[in-house]
Amino acid sequence: MSSHGTTPHHAAQRDAGLSGAGTNLDPWYDLYADRTAGLSASEVRALFAVASRPEVVSLAGGMPFVSALPSELIAGAFERMMRDVGPQALQYGSGQGVPALREHILEIMALEGIRASVDDVVVTTGSQHALELVTKLFINPGDVVLAEGPSYVTAMVVFNSFQADIQHVPMDEHGLIPEALREAITRLRAAGKAIKFLYTVPTFSNPAGVTLSWERRLEILEICRSNGILVLEDNPYGLIYFDSPPPQAMRSVEEDGVIYLGTFSKTLAPGFRVGWALAPHAIREKLILANEAAVLSPSSFSQLMITEYLNTADWKEQINTFRGIYRDRRDAMLGALAEYLPQLSWTVPNGGFYVWATLPSHLDSKAMLPRAVKELVAYTPGTAFYADGNGRNNIRLSFCYPTPDFIREGIRRLSTVINGEIDLLNTFSQTTPLATIPLKQGIVSPPPNID
Numbered sequence: 001m002s003s004h005g006t007t008p009h010h011a012a013q014r015d016a017g018l019s020g021a022g023t024n025l026d027p028w029y030d031l032y033a034d035r036t037a038g039l040s041a042s043e044v045r046a047l048f049a050v051a052s053r054p055e056v057v058s059l060a061g062g063m064p065f066v067s068a069l070p071s072e073l074i075a076g077a078f079e080r081m082m083r084d085v086g087p088q089a090l091q092y093g094s095g096q097g098v099p100a101l102r103e104h105i106l107e108i109m110a111l112e113g114i115r116a117s118v119d120d121v122v123v124t125t126g127s128q129h130a131l132e133l134v135t136k137l138f139i140n141p142g143d144v145v146l147a148e149g150p151s152y153v154t155a156m157v158v159f160n161s162f163q164a165d166i167q168h169v170p171m172d173e174h175g176l177i178p179e180a181l182r183e184a185i186t187r188l189r190a191a192g193k194a195i196k197f198l199y200t201v202p203t204f205s206n207p208a209g210v211t212l213s214w215e216r217r218l219e220i221l222e223i224c225r226s227n228g229i230l231v232l233e234d235n236p237y238g239l240i241y242f243d244s245p246p247p248q249a250m251r252s253v254e255e256d257g258v259i260y261l262g263t264f265s266k267t268l269a270p271g272f273r274v275g276w277a278l279a280p281h282a283i284r285e286k287l288i289l290a291n292e293a294a295v296l297s298p299s300s301f302s303q304l305m306i307t308e309y310l311n312t313a314d315w316k317e318q319i320n321t322f323r324g325i326y327r328d329r330r331d332a333m334l335g336a337l338a339e340y341l342p343q344l345s346w347t348v349p350n351g352g353f354y355v356w357a358t359l360p361s362h363l364d365s366k367a368m369l370p371r372a373v374k375e376l377v378a379y380t381p382g383t384a385f386y387a388d389g390n391g392r393n394n395i396r397l398s399f400c401y402p403t404p405d406f407i408r409e410g411i412r413r414l415s416t417v418i419n420g421e422i423d424l425l426n427t428f429s430q431t432t433p434l435a436t437i438p439l440k441q442g443i444v445s446p447p448p449n450i451d
């Protein structure tokens with residue numbers, strides 16, 4: 001529908017008395033395409049502004065601790081790159097990406113059991129851009145994206161921007177629940193919906209911190225295969241494990257039905273903005289065309305820097321260093337939660353960056369956030385990770401960036417806020433004192449219809 005037609009976007013605007021003259025804030029409001037109706041600042045984004053004040057302990061963002069990367073490694077790679085392939089680094093490149101880097105990407109994916117050909121890899125501007133390209137290729141307005149609930153917030157921003165109908169499938173401590181996936185497919189098909197793909201972060205999920213078990217990986221692949229639904233496997237954290245390696249990637253068992261996304265953002269540095277998609281042959285061809293249409297070619301400079309780094313540095317050892325750092329931070333967070341907030345339940349991640357905590361059911365994590373920031377601690381409210389308003393009594397706590405001491409202090413401050421809320425509610429509530437309501441331990445709270 002044209003931007004001059006009547007759409008929910010414009011109807012809402014008209015109802016608000018804004019039609020025809022723009023708004024005080026944005027005189028161009030009437031001109032935006034319909035698809036921008038889903039494009040609003042995410043809660044995570046709004047938080048970054050507040051939480052970046054130095055006195056606030058931010059448990060909100062997902063920034064990797066890049067200071068752990070020896071700067072001389074990067075400086076050395078830069079010098080050698082400019083000396084050996086300077087003109088190429090400063091030039092446009094191929095829309096599919098630098099072949100030597102794609103060879104390295106095969107080596108990296110092999111660590112998670114994936115065998116592929118260098119021709120099947122498309123380098124993108126971070127895996128975020130791969131998410132956008134895949135969505136652009138498959139989603140018409142109203143098409144369903146099945147997404148685990150809770151789901152990575154900025155993937156949902158992309159799905160929304162293409163007017164997808166995001167339908168969540170609940171998870172528990174073993175990841176996405178296969179039975180709930182079957183039920184969702186049957187229900188949506190009966191309602192005449194077109195389901196295009198299942199979006200999942202099966203390993204050390206963002207935000208839930210849980211990992212899909214091997215048995216469930218096989219079961220979910222079978223469900224999707226038999227229903228003609230693609231799997232979009234987004235795996236930024238798989239190599240950041242703490243105790244034992246996670247199950248191998250879903251793409252290691254299924255080639256034809258999986259688009260796999262990887263990135264250098266968590267194992268090296270997000271500033272390079274280099275990620276990749278591994279896709280079945282026909283999809284890969286379209287991805288390259290879409291990549292060229294969007295950016296002509298991914299950054300030659302970044303790709304050649306990373307190639308040089310991988311050629312010369314002990315990158316596996318560097319990933320080990322990251323694992324050790326994040327393991328200590330995870331332990332600091334879990335220890336502090338047990339000490340200061342035993343009345344909460346939370347997931348215990350074996351890797352990645354996040355813990356997903358469940359508050360007593362009467363607390364609203366979004367409403368509580370301003371009080372937390374006043375106490376100089378920030379987190380991400382659970383509602384950011386659902387398209388349907390769920391997650392009100394969940395919070396995502398990131399342990400990737402602050403040092404262990406700051407994490408402990410952050411959780412201590414959070415306990416002041418949460419205990420204050422509980423006291424307040426107990427004082428004014430006529431119902432059962434919250435502290436006496438039992439909580440399930442260690443389980444991601446599913447939406448009420450499944451529990």
Ligand SMILES: Cc1ncc(COP(=O)(O)O)c(C=O)c1O
Pocket residue numbers: 062125126127128129152201206234236262263264265270274275
């Ligand atoms: C699950 C998930 N997918 C994709 C991304 C985007 O990463 P990139 O830096 O590769 O664009 C992130 C970043 O935090 C993420 O957590």
